[in-house]
Amino acid sequence: MPWFDWISLFTRWFHVIAGVAWIGASFYFIWLDNNLRTPPDWKKQKGIKGDLWAVHGGGFYEVSKYAYGPEQMPEKLHWFKWEAYTTWISGFLLLGLIYYHGAAIYLIDASVMELTPGEAIARGLGLIFGGLFIYESACRSPLGRSPVFFGVFLLALITVASYLACHWFSGRGAFIHVGALIGTIMAGNVFFKIMPAQRLMVAAVANKHDIDPAWGQAAKLRSVHNNYFTLPLLFIMISNHYPMTYQHELNWLILVAIGVVSAWIRHYFNLKHIGISRPSVLITGAIGMLLIALWVSMPRSEPINEQSDTTVSATPAQQLSDEQQAVFTTIQTHCANCHSAQPTDDIFVIAPLGLMFDTWQQVTARAPLIYQRASVSKDMPMMNKTGMTEAERELIATWYKSLN
Known part of the structure; x- marks a missing residue:
């Protein structure tokens, strides 16, 4: 398990570094072209x-x-492609390590849909690569020549993908899969259109042939798409720290709304780069984000899940062994104040990561994660706020090892 965490850490670190390089280059060249x-x-x-x-x-x-x-091709010509490729490769590896290897923990939420790990992974891959196929087909169709109609299509595609993901997976898993779809589309733009167009242009110049203007126009269009995708994608990358977004009952709509508003804010800077100042775009974008925050933060009455209540009451001490009851009591004492359908913690009003330990079934479903965080890394409870003792951590470790 510790080695898995190190692999995950270095993969995530590399992914962030590659992503910074790719997004930085994207922003720079859009700014450069506009100036x-x-x-x-x-x-x-x-x-x-x-x-x-x-x-x-x-x-x-x-x-x-x-x-x-x-007039003459330089000996050294710099290409910008590996920033995109390494970002996608490391991101997809990270998706496999966290959400597919740990599908039962991070991807599947039985309260959303009962899925086996294999079914969840198949749906995730279908969403990503099916969405890429639909996007690429639309770009190559007459629809791709109309910015307005293509923009409407793209919004519809992301909306449908968000709705499906949020009705298949856990909220956190759903958000990251929509992000994986966007990232795959962006990398696909580089691989399928931008790089081939640049190779054709370089070959034409080297051989003193005419350049087809369509090459550059198509490549630039895909670059513009990538430019508007960046802020929504960055939000998704950090969203797993903010469960009030992905745990909301309308999480798919929140995801779409934040994506639209953040792309709108990006539009302000793109206009600014070509000398057009439209403060109204930035102001309306800020108002939009504020309205989303107010909407998400509004108190809402959640219906009582009678099935869940029955499960809790159907887990009395006599149905558990003494060891199981001791583990359940420990987790209820030290973990369920945050990880519950109705947290009592003064900071976390929504269960972090969407993890809930209200029932013994929920505890056993998350046994590997509980063991790792409480008994191995010992970083939970956060800052040991509830005072979990070493004996209680050892109790959880002994119980977990007995499962294997």
């Missing part, structure tokens, strides 16, 4: 259609963009 200005005549005569001067790191930089290409 190019008409060059002087002597540059135009060399085939330069836009240039930009910048100062950074104690020096001046001059950047030029050619209408066709340089």
Whole structure:
């Protein structure tokens, strides 16, 4: 188990590093393209259609963009592809390590849908790669030539994916799968369109052939799609720390709403880069986020789950062994104040990670995680707020080992 945690840590670390490099490059080149200005005549005569001067790191930089290409291909030409590929590869590996290897813990929620690990994994992969196929087909169809209609289609695609994921998986697992779909679409844009178009352009310039304008237009369109996807994807990456979003009964709608508003906020900066100042876009985006926060935070009366109540009352001491009863009592004393359908903790008003230990069935379903966090890493309860003793941690460890 400790080795698994180290592998997970290094994979996640690498994923974040690669993601920062990819998103940073994406933001920079969109900014660069939007800030190019008409060059002087002597540059135009060399085939330069836009240039930009910048100062950074104690020096001046001059950047030029050619209408066709340089007279002679440089010996060293920098490509920007591995940032995208390594981000996707590490992200997919992380998805497998956490949500597929631990499907029973992180992906499956019996209160949402009864699934076996195999069924849950199959649905997850179908959502990701099925969504990619639908997106790629739409891009290559006449729909892809209409920004407005394609935007409506894209919103519908993400909405359907969010709805399905949130009705199949745990809230946390659902959000991460929608994020995996978006990340796969973004990496697919690089692999299926952006890089092939750039290879065609480089080959044409090297062989002194004409460049088809459609190559660059298609590649730039996919880059724009990726640019608007970045903020929604970043939200999903951090959402597992905020269960009030993915544990809400309308979690799929919250996900879509935050995605739309964050893409709208990104639109403000894209306009700003080309010299158009629209404070109204930023203001309405901020208002939208505030309204979402107010909506999610509104007190709501939740219907009593009679089946759950029956399960609790149907788990009396005489139905459990002495060891099981001692473990259940320990978890109720030290864990259920946060991990419950109705937490009593003064900070966590919604069960962190969506984990609930109200019944013995819920406890046994999460036995590996309880053992790992309470008896191995000993980081739970958080800051040992409830004062779990070493003897109680050993009790949980002994019980868990008896299961295997």
